[in-house]
Structure formats: structure tokens, C-alpha cells
Amino acid sequence: MGVKDQGLQEYLKDNERFADFMNGTLFAGKQIVDPRYLKEVQRKKRVSYKQPITAKKYTKEKQF
Numbered sequence: 001m002g003v004k005d006q007g008l009q010e011y012l013k014d015n016e017r018f019a020d021f022m023n024g025t026l027f028a029g030k031q032i033v034d035p036r037y038l039k040e041v042q043r044k045k046r047v048s049y050k051q052p053i054t055a056k057k058y059t060k061e062k063q064f
Helices: 006-012 015-026
Strands: none
Touching: 006 015
16 A cells, blocks of 8 residues: 555544444445444555466357
8 A cells, every 4th residue: 555545544444434334435424334343454455476376268169
């Protein structure tokens, strides 16, 4: 995460704000996320791959 979202990260560190934001955006204001049950977890985790990931192409066989 870069400098651009640092302010938002700081703002959402507060469990009340985070829960309010999630409930408002994901659940149309219904109180699903309870801030009393939230805890901070490791935020920065990076994954890297030595080889590029490529998608396999699948074709449908003609059936007669």
C-alpha cells in the first residue's frame, strides 16, 4: 500500500469507523459487522512467484 491510501488506513484503524464503513457499503446499513469483535491483523503481506502464472486454454471438443 502506498502513500495515497495512508490517510484512509489511519482513518479505518478505528474499529467503530471500519465497522460503520463495511456495514454501510456492503450491507446497506444493516449492522452485520460488530466493532467489538474486530482485531488488527498483519496488513502487509506480499506474495511473489519465480515463474509467471499462465492460464491454460481449454477448447470444447466437437461431439457428433
